[in-house]
Amino acid sequence: xxxxxxxxxxxxxxxxxxxxxxxxxxxxxxxxxxxxxxxxxxxxxxxxxxxxxxxxxxxxxxxxxxxxxxxxxxxxxxxxxxxxxxxxxxxxxxxxxxxxxxxxxxxxxxxxxxxxxxxxxxxxxxxxxxxxxxxxxxxxxxxxxxxxxxxxxxxxxxxxxxxxxxxxxxxxxxxxxxxxxxxxxxxxxxxxxxxxxxxxxxxxxxxxxxxxxxxxxxxxxxxxxxxxxxxxxxxxxxxxxxxxxxxxxxxxxxxxxxxxxxxxxxxxxxxxxxxxxxxxxxxxxxxxxxxxxxxxxxxxxxxxxxxxxxxxxxxxxxxxxxxxxxxxxxxxxxxxxxxxxxxxxxxxxxxx
Amino acid sequence: xxxxxxxxxxxxxxxxxxxxxxxxxxxxxxxxxxxxxxxxxxxxxxxxxxxxxxxxxxxxxxxxxxxxxxxxxxxxxxxxxxxxxxxxxxxxxxxxxxxxxxxxxxxxxxxxxxxxxxxxxxxxxxxxxxxxxxxxxxxxxxxxxxxxxxxxxxxxxxxxxxxxxxxxxxxxxxxxxxxxxxxxxxxxxxxxxxxxxxxxxxxxxxxxxxxxxxxxxxxxxxxxxxxxxxxxxxxxxxxxxxxxxxxxxxxxxxxxxxxxxxxxxxxxxxxxxxxxxxxxxx
Ligand SMILES: Cc1cc2nc3c(=O)[nH]c(=O)nc-3n(C[C@H](O)[C@H](O)[C@H](O)COP(=O)(O)OP(=O)(O)OC[C@H]3O[C@@H](n4cnc5c(N)ncnc54)[C@H](O)[C@@H]3O)c2cc1C
Ligand SMILES: Cc1cc2nc3c(=O)[nH]c(=O)nc-3n(C[C@H](O)[C@H](O)[C@H](O)COP(=O)(O)OP(=O)(O)OC[C@H]3O[C@@H](n4cnc5c(N)ncnc54)[C@H](O)[C@@H]3O)c2cc1C
Numbered sequence: 001x002x003x004x005x006x007x008x009x010x011x012x013x014x015x016x017x018x019x020x021x022x023x024x025x026x027x028x029x030x031x032x033x034x035x036x037x038x039x040x041x042x043x044x045x046x047x048x049x050x051x052x053x054x055x056x057x058x059x060x061x062x063x064x065x066x067x068x069x070x071x072x073x074x075x076x077x078x079x080x081x082x083x084x085x086x087x088x089x090x091x092x093x094x095x096x097x098x099x100x101x102x103x104x105x106x107x108x109x110x111x112x113x114x115x116x117x118x119x120x121x122x123x124x125x126x127x128x129x130x131x132x133x134x135x136x137x138x139x140x141x142x143x144x145x146x147x148x149x150x151x152x153x154x155x156x157x158x159x160x161x162x163x164x165x166x167x168x169x170x171x172x173x174x175x176x177x178x179x180x181x182x183x184x185x186x187x188x189x190x191x192x193x194x195x196x197x198x199x200x201x202x203x204x205x206x207x208x209x210x211x212x213x214x215x216x217x218x219x220x221x222x223x224x225x226x227x228x229x230x231x232x233x234x235x236x237x238x239x240x241x242x243x244x245x246x247x248x249x250x251x252x253x254x255x256x257x258x259x260x261x262x263x264x265x266x267x268x269x270x271x272x273x274x275x276x277x278x279x280x281x282x283x284x285x286x287x288x289x290x291x292x293x294x295x296x297x298x299x300x301x302x303x304x305x306x307x308x309x310x311x312x313x314x315x316x317x318x319x320x321x322x323x324x325x326x327x328x329x330x331x332x333x334x335x336x337x338x339x340x341x342x343x344x345x346x347x348x349x350x351x352x
Numbered sequence: 353x354x355x356x357x358x359x360x361x362x363x364x365x366x367x368x369x370x371x372x373x374x375x376x377x378x379x380x381x382x383x384x385x386x387x388x389x390x391x392x393x394x395x396x397x398x399x400x401x402x403x404x405x406x407x408x409x410x411x412x413x414x415x416x417x418x419x420x421x422x423x424x425x426x427x428x429x430x431x432x433x434x435x436x437x438x439x440x441x442x443x444x445x446x447x448x449x450x451x452x453x454x455x456x457x458x459x460x461x462x463x464x465x466x467x468x469x470x471x472x473x474x475x476x477x478x479x480x481x482x483x484x485x486x487x488x489x490x491x492x493x494x495x496x497x498x499x500x501x502x503x504x505x506x507x508x509x510x511x512x513x514x515x516x517x518x519x520x521x522x523x524x525x526x527x528x529x530x531x532x533x534x535x536x537x538x539x540x541x542x543x544x545x546x547x548x549x550x551x552x553x554x555x556x557x558x559x560x561x562x563x564x565x566x567x568x569x570x571x572x573x574x575x576x577x578x579x580x581x582x583x584x585x586x587x588x589x590x591x592x593x594x595x596x597x598x599x600x601x602x603x604x605x606x607x608x609x610x611x612x613x614x615x616x617x618x619x620x621x622x623x624x625x626x627x628x629x630x631x632x633x634x
């Protein structure tokens with residue numbers, strides 16, 4: 001496992017982040033990756049480039065401008081009507097063309113449905129290594145990308161290298177990395193790359209897009225406050241107590257995996273390694289033991305509060321604050337207390 | 353219709369334990385199962401076969417013991433099973449795995465007819481990368497559609513297929529062509545129990561066993577560790593946080609809930625103002 005980078009890979013330089021956008025929106029994971037990419041580029045003393053693909057227009061222009069505010073030294077743009085909506089064939093062709101032309105040493109993508117679909121196809125086309133769902137990125141003394149990811153159901157971590165192939169590719173799930181600060185910057189160096197992809201060559205056609213109904217769309221990953229319940233609640237009826245507390249605080253609600261498996265809560269609410277990663281300012285976990293697979297999804301929270309009858313539950317090892325009590329009795333009291341406190345304030349303020 | 357379904361035998365991770373002292377995986381005695389996500393792919397394939405006729409071939413790459421998973425797949429009603437097993441495949445990452453599986457699928461096509469659809473699961477529960485499906489598609493030059501929630505329409509004569517694909521924030525409905533590779537989303541169908549007749553014939557069925565050469569692999573350098581650009585260097589346990597949670601107690605005659613809230617807002621001074629604003633509807 002020694003590094004013996006073949007001669008033709010030595011021209012590969014700089015760190016790239018794929019800026020994922022769908023229907024006019026940049027996915028926040030792309031900016032999170034720009035934050036990480038900036039650190040890697042600085043350590044390697046190379047440039048950080050953002051890659052923006054899409055149909056020519058306002059969305060692409062906006063993504064390009066924003067990329068500079070999130071730290072890009074330059075932006076590669078592939079703007080073409082065939083890239084209007086995400087389709088694997090067109091995006092893989094565009095991405096591999098850019099990589100082969102401009103030769104980055106590191107390429108990062110979000111581990112979203114789009115990013116995973118694209119990354120696997122691009123890595124195979126380029127015959128290079130791809131580390132999935134990294135939770136930590138760093139560069140070693142010899143300049144290699146060290147991508148760390150959970151292994152064996154999350155109980156251990158492993159560090160994976162792509163020593164002798166380029167680019168070194170990795171995906172990272174949303175919210176695993178912190179959102180960097182946005183700093184207003186003028187548009188800098190932009191490289192517009194003319195793509196040679198013809199619509200006639202793309203077999204797959206998009207017939208329609210059915211957006212999720214707002215009512216069941218959860219904003220768990222990006223919520224400021226999350227309240228979650230686990231098996232300690234004992235029944236689906238008691239899970240209402242979690243929903244009620246969340247509603248009183250204007251928070252999102254979530255759950256541990258067994259509740260999804262039992263059908264008490266829908267799968268988009270699951271928090272943890274095989275569910276959503278969250279980074280709220282406040283996370284309240286009621287009746288959740290804190291298994292490692294749950295822990296890896298919540299560790300980015302600023303403040304973790306555990307409500308558990310067992311003062312030795314594993315969650316006590318990573319929660320900041322705990323109440324050792326029966327959640328089924330305590331949650332309604334907490335809901336009332338929050339309601340009182342928050343509305344008392346609003347009365348004060350309205351009076352003043 | 354000829355449909356190939358890729359299934360992986362995985363340790364039942366719910367039962368994996370880590371040695372408390374050495375931090376190594378205790379694999380002994382951990383039962384193996386068919387990767388749960390792959391069952392949805394298998395079921396979808398069986399449904400299409402039942403509707404349009406043809407055959408379902410299940411394929412796995414793994415140790416000789418992976419035969420168990422293939423036999424299980426036969427009890428659900430798959431028509432034939434191919435086990436790809438060879439020490440040259442050991443240590444494969446996703447690039448090497450997709451090479452081996454794609455080569456075997458080509459050989460399956462030469463032997464029993466080119467597949468119209470190759471199915472995979474969304475991801476596995478051990479490696480969990482979701483990279484092998486796209487890898488196989490690229491190697492075989494097939495159209496790739498991942499996170500498929502529904503096969504809405506299939507026209508075997510016109511060679512077209514309409515799929516509903518889970519995307520960020522909604523569902524893409526797309527029309528593509530056969531042959532293609534579909535990575536099936538979980539929870540999209542109910543896996544059948546298999547008939548008595550299937551169980552009986554599965555017990556007697558012969559599993560086709562191929563080594564690298566049988567499968568048509570010419571360049572062993574593309575297999576196993578040699579063919580894997582990724583290298584696992586370190587395996588380690590996550591660091592523990594040094595302090596334990598501060599346990600909040602109710603003050604004499606006071607409320608535990610209020611005590612908790614006071615502590616939370618003391619630690620997060622801006623949160624109270626923000627939540628209050630939210631409560632007032634800003
Ligand atoms: C491959 C794999 C992936 C996984 N992915 C995830 C994942 O993404 N997310 C996830 O959450 N899990 C995941 N798991 C499952 C995980 O290992 C645990 O089984 C799960 O998190 C436990 O859920 P729980 O804490 O709700 O239940 P339990 O572990 O049963 O804990 C219940 C807790 O409630 C407490 N309690 C009991 N009664 C009360 C009461 N009245 N009031 C207050 N507390 C009470 C108990 O003391 C206990 O601590 C995964 C497992 C595997 C193998
Ligand atoms: C903890 C851990 C972490 C790993 N991390 C990485 C990594 O970051 N990058 C990397 O390149 N490799 C990684 N590997 C190696 C990788 O798991 C193997 O290459 C494995 O053979 C396939 O990957 P997967 O399990 O992630 O499958 P996935 O890509 O998640 O599987 C998708 C689908 O492909 C099919 N499939 C997968 N494997 C087989 C098989 N053997 N036989 C038949 N069908 C199959 C199934 O239908 C499955 O549902 C890791 C392995 C482990 C144990």
